[in-house]
Amino acid sequence: MTTLKFDTSKLAQFVGEQELAMMQPMVTVADEMLRKGTGAGSAYTDWLHLPTEYDKDEFARIQAAAKKIQSDSKVLVVIGIGGSYLGARAAIDFLNEYFNNYLPDEQRDFPQVLFAGNSIAPAYLNSLIKVIGDRDFSVNVISKSGTTTEPAIAFRVFKQMLEEKYGVEGARERIYATTDAKRGALKTLADTEGYEEFVVPDGVGGRFSVLTAVGLLPIATAGGDIEQLMAGAAAGEAEYADADLAKNPAYQYAAYRNILYRKGYTTELLINYDPTLVQFGEWWKQLQGESEGKDGKGIFPATGNFSTDLHSFGQYIQDGRRNLFETLFRVTEPVTDVVIPEMDADDGLGYLQGEKMSYVNRTASEGTLLAHVDGGVPNMIVELDKQNEFALGQAIYFFEVAVAIAGYLNGINPFDQPGVEAYKRNMFGLLGKPGYEELTAELKARL
Numbered sequence: 001m002t003t004l005k006f007d008t009s010k011l012a013q014f015v016g017e018q019e020l021a022m023m024q025p026m027v028t029v030a031d032e033m034l035r036k037g038t039g040a041g042s043a044y045t046d047w048l049h050l051p052t053e054y055d056k057d058e059f060a061r062i063q064a065a066a067k068k069i070q071s072d073s074k075v076l077v078v079i080g081i082g083g084s085y086l087g088a089r090a091a092i093d094f095l096n097e098y099f100n101n102y103l104p105d106e107q108r109d110f111p112q113v114l115f116a117g118n119s120i121a122p123a124y125l126n127s128l129i130k131v132i133g134d135r136d137f138s139v140n141v142i143s144k145s146g147t148t149t150e151p152a153i154a155f156r157v158f159k160q161m162l163e164e165k166y167g168v169e170g171a172r173e174r175i176y177a178t179t180d181a182k183r184g185a186l187k188t189l190a191d192t193e194g195y196e197e198f199v200v201p202d203g204v205g206g207r208f209s210v211l212t213a214v215g216l217l218p219i220a221t222a223g224g225d226i227e228q229l230m231a232g233a234a235a236g237e238a239e240y241a242d243a244d245l246a247k248n249p250a251y252q253y254a255a256y257r258n259i260l261y262r263k264g265y266t267t268e269l270l271i272n273y274d275p276t277l278v279q280f281g282e283w284w285k286q287l288q289g290e291s292e293g294k295d296g297k298g299i300f301p302a303t304g305n306f307s308t309d310l311h312s313f314g315q316y317i318q319d320g321r322r323n324l325f326e327t328l329f330r331v332t333e334p335v336t337d338v339v340i341p342e343m344d345a346d347d348g349l350g351y352l353q354g355e356k357m358s359y360v361n362r363t364a365s366e367g368t369l370l371a372h373v374d375g376g377v378p379n380m381i382v383e384l385d386k387q388n389e390f391a392l393g394q395a396i397y398f399f400e401v402a403v404a405i406a407g408y409l410n411g412i413n414p415f416d417q418p419g420v421e422a423y424k425r426n427m428f429g430l431l432g433k434p435g436y437e438e439l440t441a442e443l444k445a446r447l
């Protein structure tokens with residue numbers, strides 16, 4: 001069963017049919033590298049079969065933990081950064097009403113899920129603490145490496161808060177640690193303190209981990225049906241496995257991106273027309289950027305939140321430097337709708353009264369797409385039939401498998417992230433972390 005349509009009909013003036021066909025031999029090789037494990041970074045490709053080969057016992061423990069949190073907490077604080085929070089946040093926004101978190105507790109069926117440790121901004125943390133107030137809360141601390149600074153700082157703060165509120169024993173019952181099975185400071189701490197633990201599997205990198213406990217526990221706590229999510233991903237696993245480009249939309253997406261990149265379209269905007277899809281774009285940006293941006297190469301991933309951004313940088317997209325292409329990410333069936341009210345006074349909107357807002361929104365997307373294509377911006381469309389767990393699972397898998405193929409097509413290792421160490425080294429040097437003494441002096445002299 002497919003819920004995802006990939007539409008390239010608006011690429012015609014930018015890419016000839018023969019160009020896609022010419023990619024087949026390269027795609028065949030990339031597919032072999034990925035599936036036979038001969039490509040760079042192959043130790044990190046376990047996400048490929050995750051939708052069908054996940055740990056069922058742990059899955060049941062995740063569901064039980066979610067139920068417990070729902071019964072004893074009004075808030076779940078999810079502590080993590082990058083791949084250790086973006087997927088959960090994207091899914092929760094995708095599956096819920098946009099203002100769900102603003103509803104009073106009695107109007108919400110499930111705990112509020114709030115995120116911490118994704119910045120080092122003290123005001124954010126203090127504000128979050130204020131929002132929790134004296135309500136019951138639990139914490140899910142997530143870090144594959146177990147050593148990332150941002151979540152480690154936030155966890156100290158919330159661990160202390162929990163222990164003050166519930167005592168050491170009570171806090172232990174409310175802390176869930178998702179980390180490596182064997183290594184890392186968080187693993188050691190969780191073992192010592194006796195927290196309930198969930199695993200980020202060895203062969204799954206952070207940005208590919210949303211379908212592990214990393215994403216599943218927060219998503220399930222927020223009321224998401226994680227069985228349907230995995231079923232949708234499994235549909236993707238079955239659907240996007242064919243090396244034949246003609247039969248594999250995810251591979252087509254990877255190949256078209258490569259063709260466009262070679263023509264100088266070096267920035268891709270993932271476009272949405274609904275605030276509940278904004279966080280999906282944030283997840284996608286890490287998936288693309290951390291996978292592809294290396295060795296001086298790669299498409300720069302950006303997002304367009306329309307129609308909002310059409311009134312800010314829409315001008316640039318229409319008329320600026322021609323190195324952009326867009327992928328419109330949209331859902332066919334609106335979750336809810338609004339009928340534009342009738343009004344006697346003439347505000348110039350008479351021609352739309354009685355129409356549904358979803359119709360206007362979709363029409364705006366169509367008009368914009370045509371204008372951008374006319375302005376020289378290639379456009380592709382990824383369209384889901386419904387905004388539900390199954391469709392989301394399939395979309396996640398679509399983009400994951402596509403970026404793996406895209407990485408191999410561009411001659412890089414899509415599964416490492418050596419570049420993110422540079423800022424960390426400098427930060428540690430400047431903060432005086434033991435072992436970085438020489439760097440400390442060198443960097444301070446340069447400031």
Ligand SMILES: O=P(O)(O)OC[C@H]1O[C@](O)(CO)[C@@H](O)[C@@H]1O
Pocket residue numbers: 081082083084142143144145146147148151206207290417420
């Ligand atoms: O789960 P961790 O190890 O805390 O890492 C969080 C994020 O930080 C990075 O390692 C980059 O530093 C990402 O790859 C990862 O998603």
